[in-house]
Amino acid sequence: NANTYYSSVINTEDNPILTIQTTYHEFNGDVIIQGSTQPDADWYIITTDEYANTSDTYGYTIRGFHPFVRMMFTSNTGAVTNILAR
Numbered sequence: 001n002a003n004t005y006y007s008s009v010i011n012t013e014d015n016p017i018l019t020i021q022t023t024y025h026e027f028n029g030d031v032i033i034q035g036s037t038q039p040d041a042d043w044y045i046i047t048t049d050e051y052a053n054t055s056d057t058y059g060y061t062i063r064g065f066h067p068f069v070r071m072m073f074t075s076n077t078g079a080v081t082n083i084l085a086r
Contacts, residue, residue: 002029007071009039010085018062018069023082024054029075035066043070054078 012018020033030050034043046062046069055078062069073080 002074002076004072004074006073007083010069011039012067012069014065014067016063016065018066019086020060020062020069020071021057021082021084022060022071022080023057024051025079025081027051027054027073027075027078027080029073029078032072032074033060033062034070034072035062035064036068036070037066039068057082 010018010020022031028051030048032048033046035046036043046066047060049058069085071083
């Protein structure tokens, strides 16, 4: 059974570049970065990644007009231990 959970919504303040650093511990599952022009509606996929038993830190660079961004995690095991955005 996979569990789905979300990060907090990041307000990019119309910045065309956002970087996110995420640390995983024995994470097995999918990570989907989503964007929206409204804080709580109409989420669309920006990028998708799949990880298998990952214990590492990964960086993501999001370019373009995405006023609001969040991360969606669907995992069977493991944890996301830290998320930093700038």
